[in-house]
Structures are given as C-alpha cells and as structure tokens.
Amino acid sequence: MKGIPRVATAAGLAGAVLFIVGSYIGLFVAPAEKHMGDVQRMLYVHVPAAWNSLVCFCAAFVFAVASLWTGRSRWDNYTIGAVETGVMLNSLLLGLGMLWAKPTWGIWWTWGDVRLIFSFVMLLLFAGVLALRSFSDDPTRRATWTAIATIVAWVDVPLVYFCVRWWRSLHQIQSTPETVASSMALPMRINAFAVLFLSVWFIAARAAVERRRRTAIDVAEPPLLAMQEGT
C-alpha cells in the first residue's frame, strides 16, 4: 500500500513469516502441557497479544502527547493507528483467554480476577476513545479529543500490568524464562516478536489510511466551500 514506510512493510512481512514459524512450533513441535493439554497452545497467541496490546497503548500514549504538544496531524494519525491496533489485540487476548478459561477454569469469565477486570476496562476505555473521536467532524478538535482521551485512558495500563502483584487472584504473576520450559518459551518469544512487527505494520497502515482520508477531505472541501459561497 502506498504511503507506508518501507521499514514498516518489511516489519509486516517479517512479522507474518515469524508468526507462521512460531505458530508451527507452538502447534506441532512444543510439547503439550501436562495438566492443560493441547488447549495450552492457545497461550502462544494469547500472551503475545497481551504484551503487544500494552505496547500499542503505551505507543498511543507517546503519540498522543506528541500530538497535543506539536499539534501536527502526523502524530494524530499514529495515535489512532496505535489505539485501533491495541483495541484489536486486546479483543483478541480477551477472546482467546475466554476460550482457554472454559476448559481450564471451568468458566468463560470471572469477576474474581483483577487482571480480567482491568483488561476488559482497558478495552472499554480505548473503545471509548474511538467512540469519542467519531462524534466530532472538526479535524483539529477530533485530534485534540483523541489525544486527551488516550492520555487519560492510559492510566489503566500500569494497573493491568501490576494488578497481579498487588492483588493475588486467578492470574499468576508475570512469568520469566526461568519459570517456563525452553521448548515452550521459544514459540512464545517468536510469536511475541511476530505480533510486535505485525503491529508496527498495522499502525503504519492505519496512519497511512488516516493521512489519505485527511488529504481527501482537504482536497474536497475548497470546491464545496466555493459552491456554498457561490450560491
């Protein structure tokens, strides 16, 4: 697609290849987990999606600060790209998490787990950013509102990360390479980088779409104004 930096396109291609390799290893090479069985293989996508949704929302926060600070539309394009990619990954992690929870925990959802609650709140918050954005037609106001709502919504991100340390519930605290068998850590790591590279491409592609949309509006508005003035 035109308008996407070559680095982002290369990252997207690398991400796609890595995702195929990581998923192959996760599905066919890594051993089945002793207690959970094959259903555990879902975590090779669930966990990378969780990590990268946090990365996307942190990137959105940085872009939003830059957008407010400079007032340049470029940063708004990247903000909306990062927010939408984060929302997509957050939905994926919650969906896969529920599919995994049913056979493992015996339930689709529980309000007794703080990480589930705060992850869902994070999804609602950033979906709210998208809703707020859609209610304004003025590009400057839309960019300002998106940036403000993104910065405020980001307050939930550290909560999602640290809640498992502050409140002990069903989710365990963060795993380390020492707590995961190397045969299982490998597909997890490969897929983590795969989703990261794919996210870079998604953000760049969405920013390019937003830039084109903005250009199309800028091109379309002068004749419309001229017509209105002429009537």
Add this chain to the structure above:
Amino acid sequence: MRILEEILAVLAKDLLLEWRGRARMLAVFLFGIVALTLFSFAAGADSTVLRTTAAGFLVLALLLSSTLALTESFRVENQDRAMEGLLLLPVSPVALFYGKAIGNTLFLALLGPVLAVASVVFYAVDLSPGALAKFVLLWTLAAAGLAAPGTLYAAMTSQVRSQDVLLPLVHYPLVIPVLLASVKAIDLILSGDPMGQLGSWTTLLAAFAAIYWCLCGVLFPYAIEE
C-alpha cells in the same frame, strides 16, 4: 496566589448558579434517592442482603447522579454561549477546571448525607457517629475521584449534540478503579473491618483521585481551546 483567587472566583460563580437554580440541585438529589429505591427492588426484602449490597448501590447511585450533575454543570455554560465569555476573561483555563471540579465535588459530596439517611431507612444500615464521619470522608474522596475526570469529559462532550450518550460511555469505564475502591471501603465501614483493610482501600481511592486531579488539570486547557 493569583490562581487561587481565580479558582475561588470560578467556584463562587458555580455555587451561586447552583443556589439560584436550586430546583436542579433537588432534582439530582431526588434522582439519587430514586436510584437507591429501584436498586432495593433488585436486592429483595431480605434485610441481610440489603445491608450486604448497600455499599455497591450507594456508590452506583452516586455515579448515576454524577452524570446528571456533570452534564448540567456545562449545560449552563453553553447556554447563550457563556463558555466563550468565560474564556475571554483573564482567567487561566486551569483555574476554570479546578473551580468547576471543586464545585462538582462539593455538589456530589452533599449527596452523601442525603443518601446515607436513605440507606439507613431503606437498607437497614447501621451507621454510628464514628462510622458516619469515616463515611463522609470516603464519600468526599469518591466524589472527588468522579468529579475530576467527569469535569474534563463533560467539558469536551458538551460541545457535541450527543452528550447524554457520550459522557457515560467515556466516563464510566475510566472511574471503575475509583468505584471499586470506594465500594470496598464503604462496605468495610458499614459491615466492619476485622482485617484492617480500610486504610489500603482509602489510600488507593485517594491515589486515583490525586492522579485524575493532576492529569485532568493539565489536559483541560487543551479540551476547551477553540
């Protein structure tokens, strides 16, 4: 100290407006009581269940009432383009935010004693004078935690026609940590605190209120600039 004078001037203006439009204030109070009444139907007639659920329903009544109060606080500013007049005054937008946010906090805090009396009657809650003092303190903290982001978002959403839909959509998810902490803390006051957890929940509530008050104060000038 000029900023303090400006904050007090904005606050005085808002309090005067509230006092002159007392019917609006009464409507919000009445709405809180109506909400508590309706929630009691969901809990049923069992007084034990009512007492157990009282904290959650009280905070929900506060949240729902806050939407009305916040919407109204900026509706009056948009009538006759009063907001534009405010922005033309030599008053810092930061002072404008803190003046309005303090006004909204006081307004919601006043709802506390009203709903406390209603909960004693409807929910068979036992509130001793000592517990009442703690309740008022926590209620004010919860009101502050709701008012700061609510004021910021009410200022933004008041500029579009769908404010009634948009404000709860963006405000409610944001204040979930405040709601969780305040429900837990108020429940500990009403049902007893044998494990001594009240301090940690109050600290969490105060921390969120402080974060929102700082962050929203910084962002508010951007939200209202034309």
